[in-house]
Amino acid sequence: MSADAFNPPSRLLMGPGPINADPRVLRAMSAPLIGQFDPAMTACMNDTQALYRRVFETANEATLLIDGTSRAGIEAVLVSLIEPGDRVLVPSFGRFGQLLREIAERAGGEVHVIEAEWGEVFTPERIEAAIREVRPKLLALVQGDTSTTMCQPLADIGAICRAHDVLFYSDATASLAGNPLPVDEWQLDAVTAGLQKCLAGPSGSAPTTLSKRAVDCIRGRAHVEAGLQGATHAAGGGSRIRSNYFDLAMILDYWGEARLNHHTEATSMLYAARECARLLVEEGMPQAVARHALHGRALVEGVRALGLQPFGDQRHRMHNVVGVYIPEGVDGEALRRTLLEDYAIEIGTSFGPLHGRIWRIGTMGYNARRDTVMTTLAALEQTLHQAGVRPVAGSGVGAAREVYADQQDRTGES
């Protein structure tokens, strides 16, 4: 056992997340702690909620953080919305769709899954047809599934859900801030995210927003915690939420005016989440999305020029991560090790049906930058060469430079 201080090695994290956190976020976490109900603390929580309303492009009062990783946010929404026996529709186009199914099942839902091939997405028509057939209470749909790099179009789904009186939840962990997600305009009822992708922070806090419809559903299951009021009873008539930690009715009362004690806020992660949102609000959400689109395009053109093929339906790729077929005869894991050992660059492996077939390379959050894209393409060229593939020298970075030059011509910016 080493009891030395931990000094992490230098790494450029160009996988599907986590990525290098913005140094401003790391610094924010070293601010001193304050008490849970200190006026400065509740003001900080209120500010953070307001900042996330801008990140989610919503007026939802119920916008808050779940203290846990992005998966904690997913489970909080699903276990709070789903009563045992409720029908849930999960259109799944990758591993994180399967995760929604799994969590919804554990919450007691009667889960109906429709599947798209990995590398494809759903049409609104196919989702509406499934809604007509299943008549679910809840539609649970990933926006960006890093396992396939696909981004499900959501713009038309909210209206379909409203027409059929279905609650609409999306897991935007991997996509938020890298791809458009105007929550109110697209009529979503619940969205959860994490900090470790396009938000440029560490994993461990799950920004979450809930519409009034979602809040009404959750409030109908409100339950007063024993010890706080001396009584144990369901106040709203709905069945008791199966989790205490993820009971959004209680968490709403903790973040809301009632300020009822629930968990002890993970203050350092709150500081991190606040700074992540501040960075995005300073930049502007459309600008952040455009930045991810630009660097994602540069990366894709670079890997194509190196002779590699991107995976999946490119019309629906997330801006912030690209799947790349591993060339025939190349040991994908060996090349990843070389990239890590020789260049300190991490790119991603893959899960399930894509395991051993594609790498996943991300350009997100703090790492959606020109220098990270250029460096990754340069190192990739060298490691491919070493692995026996013969890309044209300078082709990858050349193609990326063209994307940047083209952008500069069009916008007059560098």
Place this chain on the structure above:
Amino acid sequence: MSADAFNPPSRLLMGPGPINADPRVLRAMSAPLIGQFDPAMTACMNDTQALYRRVFETANEATLLIDGTSRAGIEAVLVSLIEPGDRVLVPSFGRFGQLLREIAERAGGEVHVIEAEWGEVFTPERIEAAIREVRPKLLALVQGDTSTTMCQPLADIGAICRAHDVLFYSDATASLAGNPLPVDEWQLDAVTAGLQKCLAGPSGSAPTTLSKRAVDCIRGRAHVEAGLQGATHAAGGGSRIRSNYFDLAMILDYWGEARLNHHTEATSMLYAARECARLLVEEGMPQAVARHALHGRALVEGVRALGLQPFGDQRHRMHNVVGVYIPEGVDGEALRRTLLEDYAIEIGTSFGPLHGRIWRIGTMGYNARRDTVMTTLAALEQTLHQAGVRPVAGSGVGAAREVYADQQDRTGES
């Protein structure tokens, strides 16, 4: 909405937790992130497990962190050990006993509660009698309940549980490192904690240890996540754990040699947890407990000398927090506000039957120090005076100084 950087005000947090984090822990959190399966990351996780074995005084292989607040650790253990219909015995002597009951009920347990008056604890005989009557699968028992400041003796409970083939879980969030808890010697099967009390860190990570008996129980409910293996089935014959996020069977495979992907580790909180354990291992666990005992004693003698009465059975008070009756005629909340506004010192209010009757003053973690105790007593004297109580000038700090002088005489240390 303020979008300025958050600059928390200076605070001395002398309540029942959270407390000021050790600056070393805050600095540890600003270390750069690395990838989840980077060899440096898995080595860091392994080191952290080894460090927590020393904090828990256990050889348990299954010693790890749950990504969430201390309440997340509680729920992970209870939902993973309790199958719906399992009998659970909860001896409750305060609010956090009620919380164990609440979480165990939501996990589907048939929960039997025995209660002690707030301010008292249970004898082993009473617990054994209840075990004989209820014949539970699991005994869930808080060690230190901050709501009452009491510390339940656990030394004899493990043997009783073994004799009756009962699993023994304790929530040591508030007590670990401030009071003895040799997990193996006392034969506990599961213990969870948090960082924000005697561990001198921020809330947001829950150190957890599980005996082989607990692991066997959990492994019997192991379930492979859809998307990782393409199949959904319970491998062990037990009923599926109701939570994905808190499924300890999966979390064990994430921390263990299998390294199966589960959540994305909250890396900054891992760094914090590692540094908290490192501080304690450097100091030594008996030394850390003795430090809390010393400063707790100085605080109690100080408040007594100010004419205040400590709450509850003082033979069983936690070293790290004392309840103090609010003197007749004093507005407890107004005095707390004055302490905060004039001295930037936070002390705690109370819950439930003690609300408005006692304050709770903590000396824990980084704040278990002579200067914090002396400063708090000095400020308390002034604010009591202002509130119309007339303590003897200098009496509080004088009594504390005597405790320190006495300790110095006995040990030759300062």
